[in-house]
Amino acid sequence: MRAFTAVSAGAIKVIKKVSGSFYSLEKLHRLVDGYRQVFNIGGRSLLLIQEDGQRYLLENRCPHAGHPLHDSTYENGSLRCPLHGIQFHLESGLALNVENFPVDKCLMFFRLSYRDNEIGVML
Ligand code: FES
Numbered sequence: 487m488r489a490f491t492a493v494s495a496g497a498i499k500v501i502k503k504v505s506g507s508f509y510s511l512e513k514l515h516r517l518v519d520g521y522r523q524v525f526n527i528g529g530r531s532l533l534l535i536q537e538d539g540q541r542y543l544l545e546n547r548c549p550h551a552g553h554p555l556h557d558s559t560y561e562n563g564s565l566r567c568p569l570h571g572i573q574f575h576l577e578s579g580l581a582l583n584v585e586n587f588p589v590d591k592c593l594m595f596f597r598l599s600y601r602d603n604e605i606g607v608m609l
Pocket of ligand 1: 549
């Protein structure tokens, strides 16, 4: 069984592949608004967040210039990247406060999966 490392502000935990291609990320009861955790899975850096009761799993990389998004600021359904301040809508992934920002440069989301009392991702 392969194991992967999850890193957040001071916390490190091992992520186990439960079965098939399901990677368990977190116990459901630990998800509350403001939750953020970075997972390194197979060389990919993924960010799991919950805001306003909604859960998102996205690439931990700003579409503008690649800055990590785990320190971004949440405002009205969007994340503001700390490097240049571009806001990205969490539902559409599109940039909100920049005119003519390329629509193909948006947040990259991953579909969340649920198994018993755990949330994870199929990769
Ligand atoms: S790298 Fe995120 S706004 Fe520029």
